[in-house]
Amino acid sequence: MAQRRNSAYEDYINRYKDIAIEQMMRHHIPASITLAQGLLESGAGKSLLTVSSNNHFGIKCHNEWTGRRFYKDDDIKDDCFRVYDNARESFEDHSKFLLRPRYQSLFSLKTTDYKGWARGLKACGYATNPRYADQLIDIIELYGLYEYDYAKTYDRFLASHSGANTSGHYASHRIYYRNKNYYLVANGGETFKSLSKEVGVSYRKLAKYNERNKKDVLSKGDIVYMEKKRSKAEKMYKGQPHVVRANESLYDIAQLYGIRLKDLYKKNQLPYDYMPRPGDRLRVY
DSSP states (O other), X not given: OXXXXXXXXXXXXXXXXXXXXXXXXXXXXXXXXXXXXXXXXHTTTTSHHHHHHOOSSOOBOTXXXXXXXEEEOSSSTTEEEEOOSSHHHHHHHHHHHHTSGGGGGGGGSOTXXXXXXXXXXXXTTSOOOTXXXXXHHHHHHHHTGGXXXXXXXXXXXXXXXXXXXXXXXXXXXXXEEETTEEEEEOOSSOBHHHHHHHHSSOHHHHHHHTTSOTTOBOOTTOEEESSOOBSSOOGGGTTOOEEOOTTOOHHHHXXXXXXXXXXXXXXXXXXXXXXXXXXXXXXXX
């Protein structure tokens, strides 16, 4: 009987595929292998070690580790495991772990040869389970992870900011995408500094990207972009001016379309003392 897909596995893949592709491009380890190992070792991100320590691959301390540690019974009582600040650190350390001389023979294989990599890992002694290679191959084929081994690009923001969960949320905000930029909507009462800790972007940059003072307290509904805004709106708005609504400021309009305020002024040849009136039509593209 054919295996059925597991939604927890699919969520994990959606969350970490960009990091896996990033690692492949940096270290020449198949993204499919990284994802399959992460899924297997972390129980799709739900293991105690992963939840408590961001350790997705069960990497132990060893003599060279000087970072934080987590102890739990494994091969021995109170075995020592590495603790990472985030998932990306764990994925990067996993790649470095495979760059050791013990696994050098694997790097003669193509990154599209996931079967060779899976069997090579077992042959090099990565795991003691006799079915380890088959388990990896089964996961890769069931979820089509081999497709990521052909990737030519990845979402750099998602790879760098792995705090977002599988539903596209951070701790208390959903993440949206508009005009080639990521943004969240403030709940009210947050500051750029508090959001910085949540999304992993410096509070000074957040304030600058959103053309605000870094000490501002945000109101409910404020849009906060994660990267520098664009000079014009998305192409779909070409020839479609924005019609100003009651109590809508020029800044509100700039945030709505993800464009810089100065470019909105420039695009419409507006004086800086301009006050928008309901019904005014403004170019945004």
